[in-house]
Amino acid sequence: MKTLIVTLTAARICFAFNLANGQTAPVKVSGQVMDNNKSPIDGATVLLLTAKDSALVKTALSNPDGSFVFANIKSGSYRIRVTYIGFHDYRSALFNVGDNAVVLPAITINTTSKALKQVEIVAQKPFIEQKIDRTIVNVGASISNTGATALEALEKAPGVTVDENGQISFKGKSGVMIMIDDKPTYLSGADLANYLKAMPASQLDQIELMSNPPAKYDASGNAGAINIKTKKSKARGFNGSVAASAGKAVYWRTLESVNLNYHTGKINLFGLAGYGGQNNYRRLDVSRTYRMQPTTLPHLTPN
Structure with missing residues (x-):
């Protein structure tokens, strides 16, 4: 009899623990x-x-x-x-x-209450510019983007969230249109994340965030659009650059890229190839405190 009651009690406690959700908000x-x-x-x-x-x-x-x-x-x-x-x-x-x-x-x-004695024009762009129909992030204006990937630079933009699976949302809405130089990427979430991870942030000029895109972008749905503008050389002829970076936290990571540009007259051909290698590390500590309401097991009468 006592063995049966102990067994039922243990089963109830295990069932309560299994119903607990291990994820935190x-x-x-x-x-x-x-x-x-x-x-x-x-x-x-x-x-x-x-x-x-x-x-x-x-x-x-x-x-x-x-x-x-x-x-x-x-x-x-x-x-x-x-x-x-x-x-x-x-x-x-x-x-x-x-x-x-x-x-x-x-x-x-x-x-600021100080009167201006003179006006000095500085050619440095602000990190964030607010326009009528969009918010512009000047990637190169932030030193924290040095050695970062394009995905990491995008994650720092206002209103943009990148989850652990590389899914990009804008102002809490998923399904946002991602464009590179005004052209839709048409890549899936995982492929797009890998593409942006292999692209160094140093190759980006601006990130345009549009919650209500103009008609020329033909954005599907109401999640908005993000336009990533890359740098293009204005020097005439054939030119290019090679870049590499490395960093270490728990594991090493490397990022290499080749940038090629051909500009003559009205023709400008631009190409970028990049490769990034990294191992992710995540540690999750979860603590749970359970309060069990006092319960009364049904009275069991032996046969």
């Missing part, structure tokens, strides 16, 4: 940007940086109500940097990301 970091008068700021550039070396993790643009959200953020220590024309740059204190969503205190940026 993605962690979000959110906040709001305001000016001196506590009015929300639309279109401010918000950068998520690592605490260790201030490396760029993700970018976002504040919404009309001043809010911003970073999704799928790994646990660790971070800080926020906010830039906006006519305002002083803002750098937050360090904060930690764990298992729960993080809501940052309201960020207030102050206007």
